[in-house]
Amino acid sequence: MSKNQNNVIGLDIGTSRVVAAQRADEGDRFVAQLNAFVTIPHTKLTENSLKRENVPHSVAEGQILIYGNESARMADLLGREVRRPMTRGVLNADEQQSLAQIAEIVKTTLPDNPKGAKVCFSVPAPPLGQEVNLTYHEATLRQIIEQLGYSDVRSVNEGVAVxxxxxxxxxxxxxxxxxxxxxxxxxxxxxxxxxxxxxxxxxxxxxxxxxxxxxxxxxxxxxxxxxxxxxxxxxxxxxxxxxxxxxxxxxxxxxxxxxxxxxxxxxxxxxxxxxxxxxxxxxxxxxxxxxxxxxxxxxxxxxxxxxxxxxxxxxxxxxxxxxxxxxxxxx
Ligand SMILES: Nc1ncnc2c1ncn2[C@@H]1O[C@H](COP(=O)(O)OP(=O)(O)OP(=O)(O)O)[C@@H](O)[C@H]1O
Ligand SMILES: [Mg+2]
Missing domain, CATH: 3.30.420.40 (ATPase, nucleotide binding domain)
Structure with missing residues (x-):
């Protein structure tokens, strides 16, 4: 396999799950994370437990935000709903706050060192018969990926990717x-x-x-x-x-x-x-x-x-x- 093949990442930023794909010698490798989060009250004990288990999270204003796969189990245990940065295929333009969350979730699926890597991410098609403008969604995701350190970022339609x-x-x-x-x-x-x-x-x-x-x-x-x-x-x-x-x-x-x-x-x-x-x-x-x-x-x-x-x-x-x-x- 050529070195360049290693340096390309396919990224599916879905409403439900974020999946990154990379070519490896043993076949394609995938890292997936639920595109969801849940907030729970902060205690030092909880924070340390999450750290020990390598659960993606952050602490802000007396709260712990748990990102990704673990958020669903935690929400179910607490009888709560998970929160989601995207609905119906696209970023929620009314929830500016969710941009920080989706950046955290996407980051957990990508390699630690972005240097020189190229990312191709999926975007949905407009709903049939509706004039939905997808520019905001696509441009904002591009920004988020660039801010994570990737300079070569492009997109592909989801159905075409299939x-x-x-x-x-x-x-x-x-x-x-x-x-x-x-x-x-x-x-x-x-x-x-x-x-x-x-x-x-x-x-x-x-x-x-x-x-x-x-x-x-x-x-x-x-x-x-x-x-x-x-x-x-x-x-x-x-x-x-x-x-x-x-x-x-x-x-x-x-x-x-x-x-x-x-x-x-x-x-x-x-x-x-x-x-x-x-x-x-x-x-x-x-x-x-x-x-x-x-x-x-x-x-x-x-x-x-x-x-x-x-x-x-x-x-x-x-x-x-x-x-x-x-x-x-x-x-
Ligand atoms: N084993 C399963 N049986 C039934 N449904 C499942 C199973 N696993 C996942 N799903 C459902 O599949 C959906 C997620 O699929 P997928 O990861 O393809 O969506 P996405 O790409 O995140 O969303 P979208 O493309 O709409 O933005 C969820 O509704 C989830 O509940
Ligand atoms: Mg999808």
């Missing part, structure tokens, strides 16, 4: 889908050239908060239950599982509808000579039976671009970061 990660065998032609926490991102590429992209403003967070509101459970708790035991095969075992399945179907339906209208409405859609593959990635595709559920929904409403097969990504939680790495390496 194609780069998974569709080398079709010469980067096909549809990449990432079902994340805040959004479902979709892109169509033809021989690696992005043809169209969009997002749907429903993802894991939508499922969690909707299921929480009909069952009276906490959102963070629903997420933990969903990740541990939800699947599509068979009857839901209780009210929480049933609620999760209802909103999962809602998300899948919105995604399929979005695909259908974006592809039929676009004059840019090339007349592919042959059917193209569609890849499903992101944490949202992990429940057993998801691929089959999606396939069934798609069969009910065929697309104007014929789909040859529906695949699950190799490593759905790391696909976007890997694709961002591929994009960074190829430039």
């Amino acid at each position: 194609v780069y990660s998974e569709l080398e065998d079709t010469n980067f032609t096909g549809i990449g889908v990432s079902c994340g926490g805040g959004l479902c991102n979709v892109a169509l590429a033809y021989m690696s050239v992005p043809v169209l992209s969009f997002s749907i403003a429903k993802g894991g967070d939508f499922i969690d908060s909707s299921a929480a509101s009909v069952t009276g459970e906490m959102v963070n708790r629903i997420r933990l239950i969903k990740e541990e035991s939800f699947h599509f095969n068979g009857q839901p075992s209780d009210k929480v599982m049933q609620a999760i399945s209802v909103y999962y179907d809602d998300m899948i339906h919105a995604l399929v509808q979005g695909l259908r209208s974006a592809l039929s409405g676009s004059r840019n859609v090339p007349r592919f000579g042959r059917p193209v593959p569609l890849v499903l990635s992101g944490g949202g595709v992990l429940p057993r039976g998801f691929r089959e559920r999606f396939e069934k929904a798609l069969q009910a409403t065929p697309l104007s671009v014929p789909v040859s097969e529906i695949r699950l990504a190799n490593d759905p939680l790391n696909t976007t970061a890997r694709g961002a790495l591929v994009a960074g390496l190829s430039e």
